[in-house]
Amino acid sequence: MDSTYSSGKFQHKGKTLTLNDAEDILADSRDPAELRAVWEGWHSIAKPIKPDYVKFAALSNEGARGLGFKDTGALWRSNYDMDPDAFAAETDRLWKQVEPFYKNLHCYVRAQLNDKYGDAVQKRTGPIRADLLGNMWAQQWGNIYDVVQPKGAASSYSLDKLLVAKGYDPIKMVKTGENFYSSVGMSPLPETFWARSMITRPRDREVVCHASAWNIDDRDDIRIKMCTKVNGEDFYTVHHELGHNYYQRAYKDQPFLFKNGANDGFHEAIGDFVGLSALTPTYLQQIGLIDQAPGAEEDIPFLMKMALDKIAFLPFGLMVDRWRWEVFSGEVTPDHYNEAWWKLRLKYQGLAPPGDRAVDAFDPGAKYHVPGNTPYTRYFLAHIYQFQFHRAACQQIGWKGPLHRCSVYGEKEMGQKFNAMLEMGASKPWPEALATFTGEKTADASAVADYFQPLNAWLTVQNKGENCGW
Ligand SMILES: [Zn+2]
Known part of the structure; x- marks a missing residue:
């Protein structure tokens, strides 16, 4: 899984792109068609990871059960000096504390994107298109500071x-x-x-x-x-x-x-x-x-830059393991991996993919920590x-x-x-x-x-x- 991810490449306009190339385009391009193509290109590399991940999740659970845990998610949640279920509730409590602020930021950024790209690309209501935020996973939005910067308030230094x-x-x-x-x-x-x-x-x-x-x-x-x-x-x-x-x-x-x-x-x-x-x-x-x-x-410009990275990150930081907890517990079965991923992306981040996803897509696999199996909370x-x-x-x-x-x-x-x-x-x-x-x-x-x-x-x-x- 690791090597499929790290050697992942795809074709774009006759060129072979790596993740690095793709990330640069996501950061710098302001052409929605190009952004979508490159976003979809990178996500296509994760498709072959899915069968391995299905096997891996089962094996990992077997190991966790051997250690006396319900599943791997419970094992991961047990590392916080409290009951695993209490820890899940604790992360929910923390999220509730910051959610109103995130929604405020989301609302403002969405309006700026709507001003820039128009309704056909980004509507003024509903979720934000995940490829427009300057980052492959929309986990930090600092790269589109130029699009959303407060009008008439520039920084005097870089x-x-x-x-x-x-x-x-x-x-x-x-x-x-x-x-x-x-x-x-x-x-x-x-x-x-x-x-x-x-x-x-x-x-x-x-x-x-x-x-x-x-x-x-x-x-x-x-x-x-x-x-x-x-x-x-x-x-x-x-x-x-x-x-x-x-x-x-x-x-x-x-x-x-x-x-x-x-x-x-x-x-x-x-x-x-x-x-x-x-x-x-x-x-x-x-x-x-x-x-x-x-x-x-x-x-305000200073805090905006900080928020685009630090606040935009919070719901992503939460949802990656929310998805894995559901996978490990069996609540989400392999047939519904991708659907469940986007349900959580929508619920926490207020994001949607740039277009319909293929039934066999495995978008979680396009984020390093999933094939790399690093806990994310x-x-x-x-x-x-x-x-x-x-x-x-x-x-x-x-x-x-x-x-x-x-x-x-x-x-x-x-x-x-x-x-x-x-x-x-x-x-x-x-x-x-x-x-x-x-x-x-x-x-x-x-x-x-x-x-x-x-x-x-x-x-x-x-x-x-x-x-x-x-
Ligand atoms: Zn570190």
Whole structure:
């Protein structure tokens, strides 16, 4: 399944396209016919994965039952220090907290797409066409910022351009990331990190460029592997990947079984939390990338960019495993795999495919984590935890301004609490780890609402007269 996915290619206008090529077109093209063709082309590669996935699901369930679980979905849901059913309800509760904001964003973006493409391509009501959002899975919408940007409110700087203008190279990008962690009191990365990491794409061989972080010896041999480009996206990714490494090193003295995140959502949220500070104009000024942080008039464009990635992601982060839970439990049978996928895509994301899907299509297989069999709810959780960490950290440092301007750079006292949580690894139930840093014992998506409050208010005004929802 993995290799069918990663070697997937299809024909488009006489050319053979890989996923990379297809993703570039989805991001940059504004031609709905081309978008549809490329979207359908990539999804066609997943068709042959289906028979394998049917077999795989049965085998996987057999293994889960051997371990005493009802099915693989229950096994996955058992990793959160609570009853598997209670965990499912917990994710529903968190989703309900952010759903109104997502619907507000969906409504605004749909109206902009309707303005741009007209009714024949994107209606002003109902679901959004999944190929119009700048990303193969419509999981992050930042690539269509140009289509939806608030009128008359431009950003005065572009992080992409600043990094190039200030002479950043891939090493300097990673050094800058390290410097952030050092500023809150973490020890520098070991020499071996610099000697053994892969920071740029090697010239002499094919590699997997998808960014990842590793701890090779469960001690100090931490490394990242990425083909770092000098742009804002990779600037953020560096902070994300280093978060995994600092977490791994912080819990290295725990017994073997506890050398892990408090739960898998924590592992993804650590670097994202640091990234939330690292993207603020406050921080860019602190490290001399900009001379002066822009005024409040740039808050809405800034928050819009953040929301297109962070908020648009939430329902996708939830629905991937909702689908797999239904598959593993047998609630959805192989005949209905694709239908069930689109039912959930509609329910949570408010999306529809660009055209009717063939009866034998297997669209879930066109997303890496399904053939790759990586649980996905962790990313949903991480997108909530990171804002909770951020809000708590900003309270600790006595930040008085809006949350989206808060940078915890240089805050060593905050860093001590942060590190205390990291050092716990998986030795305590995750609510205790959460409380160690934030003082809160439950996951709380109200931090997301707090962070985006100005944008949500702005969207509500923009959406006046629109028929929101789908
Ligand atoms: Zn990660």
